[in-house]
Amino acid sequence: MRRFVITATAAALATATVAIAGGHGGNPxxxxxxxxxxxxxxxxxxxxxxxxxxxxxxxxxxSTAASQLAALAAFDQSAYWEEGTIQGEVDGxxxxxxxxxxxxxxxxxxxxxxxxxxxxxxxxxNGLEALQGxxxxxxxxxxxxxxAYRGPRN
Amino acid sequence: MRRFVITATAAALATATVAIAGGHGGNPxxxxxxxxxxxxxxxxxxxxxxxxxxxxxxxxxxSTAASQLAALAAFDQSAYWEEGTIQGEVDGxxxxxxxxxxxxxxxxxxxxxxxxxxxxxxxxxNGLEALQGxxxxxxxxxxxxxxAYRGPRN
Numbered sequence: 001m002r003r004f005v006i007t008a009t010a011a012a013l014a015t016a017t018v019a020i021a022g023g024h025g026g027n028p029x030x031x032x033x034x035x036x037x038x039x040x041x042x043x044x045x046x047x048x049x050x051x052x053x054x055x056x057x058x059x060x061x062x063s064t065a066a067s068q069l070a071a072l073a074a075f076d077q078s079a080y081w082e083e084g085t086i087q088g089e090v091d092g093x094x095x096x097x098x099x100x101x102x103x104x105x106x107x108x109x110x111x112x113x114x115x116x117x118x119x120x121x122x123x124x125x126n127g128l129e130a131l132q133g134x135x136x137x138x139x140x141x142x143x144x145x146x147x148a149y150r151g152p153r154n
Numbered sequence: 155m156r157r158f159v160i161t162a163t164a165a166a167l168a169t170a171t172v173a174i175a176g177g178h179g180g181n182p183x184x185x186x187x188x189x190x191x192x193x194x195x196x197x198x199x200x201x202x203x204x205x206x207x208x209x210x211x212x213x214x215x216x217s218t219a220a221s222q223l224a225a226l227a228a229f230d231q232s233a234y235w236e237e238g239t240i241q242g243e244v245d246g247x248x249x250x251x252x253x254x255x256x257x258x259x260x261x262x263x264x265x266x267x268x269x270x271x272x273x274x275x276x277x278x279x280n281g282l283e284a285l286q287g288x289x290x291x292x293x294x295x296x297x298x299x300x301x302a303y304r305g306p307r308n
Contacts, residue, residue: 028196035192042186046233064230071225076218079200 030092033080036072043069044138047124051135059125066124066134070117077110087151094151109145116141184246187234190226197223198292201278205289213279220278220288224271231264241305248305263299270295 043065049055050062087094099106120134197219203209204216241248253260274288 028199031192032196035189035196038185038189039193042182042189042233045182068229071229075222075225079196 026092027082027085027090029080029082030085030090030095033077034092036075036077036080039072040069040142043072044135044142047120047131047135048139050128051132057128057131059127062131063121063125066117066121069138070114070121073114073117087154092154094154096149096151099149106145106149109141109148112144113138113141180246181236181239181244183234183236184239184244184249187231188246190229190231190234193226194223194296197226198289198296201274201285201289202293204282205286211282211285213281216285217275217279220271220275223292224268224275227268227271241308246308248308250303250305253303260299260303263295263302266298267292267295 046055046065047062047069050057081095081099083100084090085093085095086097116134116137120131120138123130123134200209200219201216201223204211235249235253237254238244239247239249240251270288270291274285274292277284277288
């Protein structure tokens with residue numbers, strides 16, 4: 001029975017994971033954090049378009065996107081930031097060595113993103129001005145981390 | 155004041171979104187869904203490694219990864235599946251036209267993934283055999299959708 005379960009699990013996993021879009025090649029940790037950033041970008045992009053007036057403010061859509069952003073920020077990201085996956089060493093990485101040499105500073109920036117996106121999720125449905133304030137806070141958190149811990153475009 | 159807020163928001167957003175990893179070029183919806191699949195893959199990969207015995211079972215880590223998988227599955231993905239973003243038409247897409255022509259079948263598959271990953275999140279911390287059963291269920295949900303709605307590797 002045990003063997004059957006393991007075999008069935010392995011088969012199901014093979015189906016599931018072998019051919020996920022873009023799933024082949026590259027460092028898994030780097031790909032995971034780039035995917036995470038991509039979902040930040042997508043949700044924040046929707047919110048930013050509303051904040052800037054490019055698209056019309058929609059309280060429900062803003063709340064959903066902001067909640068997703070906050071959920072992502074609260075994900076356990078420890079497995080993403082594998083030591084040695086530094087820009088220049090690993091394909092697709094823009095991580096500076098300071099992420100590991102200044103672990104406390106890095107953790108503080110991650111905390112800032114978590115707090116700012118939780119605040120945004122709280123107010124995103126409360127009108128355009130509330131959204132704008134929340135989005136600005138998240139933008140600052142993104143920028144603070146990128147400035148300190150991200151290298152130049154590859 | 156209003157203008158100031160908008161300007162500050164725009165500046166913060168520029169900092170935040172301009173240079174997100176891999177953030178330039180390509181269809182935003184396709185990139186977002188590929189990023190989403192990438193995070194599925196990362197979390198499910200950790201769980202699959204435990205289920206197969208490649209890594210040691212860790213109840214807390216399994217619970218965390220399974221909760222993240224379930225949270226992702228519950229995200230509003232409507233903006234990802236933009237009509238016309240079909241394999242062959244848009245770079246990076248493996249979406250079949252059936253996603254749009256068979257919207258009900260497609261929605262059922264998304265629901266299956268939501269249910270299976272919620273079930274996995276409930277049991278992932280309850281020991282290796284519970285994890286294996288839950289992972290197999292998610293693997294089947296992934297496979298069912300890929301088989302029906304995803305084209306061959308690009």
